[in-house]
Amino acid sequence: MAREGLFNAFQHSKATRISVHLSYGVPQFSLRIADDGVGVPPQLQADGQRPGHWGLSGMRDRVTRVGGSFQLRSAPDEGTEVLVSVPAVHAYPRAGERPAFTSLQRWIRALLGRVTPKPG
Known part of the structure; x- marks a missing residue:
């Protein structure tokens, strides 16, 4: 979800x-992603998705x-x-399981390696 x-x-x-x-x-894992962009069109918010796109839905x-x-x-x-919360029982790996967020961490590192920060 974070990657999407x-x-x-x-x-x-x-x-x-x-x-x-x-x-x-x-009690839970929470995720908040915020931006200062153009916003999501009201019709898309009402419909929940664009035809052929499944990201938000x-x-x-x-x-x-x-x-x-x-x-x-x-x-x-x-x-x-975007605000997401998931009960801990579903969000965290059990003992001996591989954490699910490692692929997200690799994706973020790769993405940040391609993004050049703007000065100031």
Whole structure:
């Protein structure tokens, strides 16, 4: 979900700033992705997806399937905020299992290696 949310922000938002906040809490895992871009069109928010695109609806489906919550907050030219929370029992690996977030970490490192920060 984090990868999809970041991909959407980089691909569609035309943002100058994108922030990610991860919270590994005892009761739940929380993710917040926010940008200062163009926002998600109101019709797309109402429909939940574009024809042939499954990003937002796929994220919402995966989160709700495990008892989590998904919120999308957006306004034209005011950016977008995606809030996800997942119960700890579904978010964290059990003893002896490989953590699921390692592929996300590799993807972020690869992405950041291609992005050149703007000065000031």
